[in-house]
Amino acid sequence: MxxxxxxxxxxxxxxxxxxxxxxxxxxxxxxxxxxxxxxxxxxxxxxxxxxxxxxxxxxxxxxxxxxxxxxxxxxxxxxxxxxxxxxxxxxxxxxxxxxxxxxxxxxxxxxxxxxxxxxxxxxxAAGMTGLTAYAGLTRIAALKKGDVVFISGAAGAVGSIAGQVARKLGASRVIGSAGSADKVTLLKEKYGYDDAFNYKDAPVRQQLRAVSPEGIDVYFDNVGGDHLEAALDRLTTGGRAALCGAISQYNNTERTPGPDNMANLVTRSLKLEGFIVGQHQDLQPEFAEKMTGWLTDGSVVxxxxxxxxxxxxxxxxxxxxxxxxxxxxxxxx
Incomplete structure (x- = not known):
């Protein structure tokens, strides 16, 4: 045996x-x-x-x-x-x-x-993780050339790929959050983020406002909680949010209060959509062709x-x- x-x-x-x-x-x-x-x-x-x-x-x-x-x-x-x-x-x-x-x-x-x-x-990057980033940005958030994109949990498995994919898709500016100074440096020096902040340094609302003076058009959410609330403050009219995860809440034993600014969905015509990558397997051939090329030529790391x-x-x-x-x-x- x-x-x-x-x-x-x-x-x-x-x-x-x-x-x-x-x-x-x-x-x-x-x-x-x-x-x-x-x-x-x-x-x-x-x-x-x-x-x-x-x-x-x-x-x-x-x-x-x-x-x-x-x-x-x-x-x-x-x-x-x-x-x-x-x-x-x-x-x-x-x-x-x-x-x-x-x-x-x-x-x-x-x-x-x-x-x-x-x-x-x-x-x-070439598997479920990368496909999650690709599906969220292309199909859910419908990223357009020139969009300003904010990605939470940006040094994690999905976030580190999502920022680079956003740039490949034509984002004009990519902003990320991470949980340490070293990760913030990595985002800017290796993954091509234009700006990034350590969410432990100060309230996320305050830090996101400082690095997005003209607002954001797309939010890719891996964290939930205070990050989602901050993004709802900064999303411009017609902004879109792809809700991928809420890791800040997975271990909670009590109900988490919702964002206090949900009225922005109405006043700014915002779209929030959660998604599961398994529902978007039809994108796999398109994604595999592009990501294999990007990884092979080193333009995505x-x-x-x-x-x-x-x-x-x-x-x-x-x-x-x-x-x-x-x-x-x-x-x-």
Whole structure:
């Protein structure tokens, strides 16, 4: 028998998750059945949306089951196969993360293109992360040439790509927020942001007003809370907001008060729209062609924060939720 090391959710967090909410188990994998593959994962993704799946509440994806191995994005290579479509050695993308070895029907695994890009990029800039940025800016916010764009959580996995995509799409000015002075410097010196601020230095409303004297046309929201409220102050008439995430509220145990300036939606004809990237998979071919070119020629860059070992996956997740990552947080197996 072959043993797979896997991470399970054992209790549901109340507030911020702790290591005690999880357990590491060894699972014996059976022999492959017809048209199945066994994959040795090389990188496993940990993402903010997974925090919502730890609650037993209605959402756009089912909650994680207790005492069941969690799932999420992963990339790896086929090490054993009974499927002609995925021979041994094939690099694949799939949803059986939080484990070192994954096994199942070949239909659950997608062969990755043969490119010069590292395999990990298909979990980040060239994967769901990048597509989220692209879909939010193109389809949801309908970014136009000359728009001024504000992106919250701009040094995170989605934000660090969104700022660069906004520039590619013709934004005249790109502004970002981050949680440290080092990240603010990174935004301006590496990711091409025109201005950025540390949201911990002063109220976001005050800082955003200072760096957007003529207002903003598009807001890409990864944070929610005070960032959304500040953006509603600065959005110009006809402004659009793509609501991607609200990480500032994911660990809240009580209801969060809403913005105090919602009347601006009426007086300025604003549009706020939440979105889930899975609803925009039809953009994948268009996005893949553009992003592969941008990454290959170096006009879009990316960062990864990598934690080694499946036994440190929980640590990686908790660090990411606390803002300890730059770019995409990954677990390297």
């Amino acid at each position: 072959t043993t797979s090391t896997q991470i399970q959710l054992t209790t549901r967090p109340a507030g911020s998750p702790t290591p005690e909410n999880f357990s590491t188990v060894s699972v014996e994998l059976p022999d492959l059945g017809p048209d199945q593959v066994r994959v040795r994962n090389e990188f496993v993704s940990v993402d903010p949306y997974m925090r919502g799946r730890m609650n037993d509440t209605r959402s756009y994806v089912p909650p994680f089951g207790l005492d069941e191995t969690m799932t999420g994005g992963a990339v790896g290579r086929v090490v054993e196969s009974t499927a002609e479509s995925l021979p041994v050695g094939t690099a694949v993308l799939h949803g059986l993360g939080w484990r070192d070895l994954a096994q199942g029907p070949a239909a659950q695994f997608s062969a990755l293109p043969d490119t010069e890009l590292p395999l990990s990029v298909f979990l980040g 990316f960062d990864e924060t990598v934690v080694d070992g499946i036994d440190h996956a929980v640590e990686a997740f908790l660090t990411m939720m606390a803002g300890g990552n730059t770019g995409k947080m990954l677990v390297r197996i």
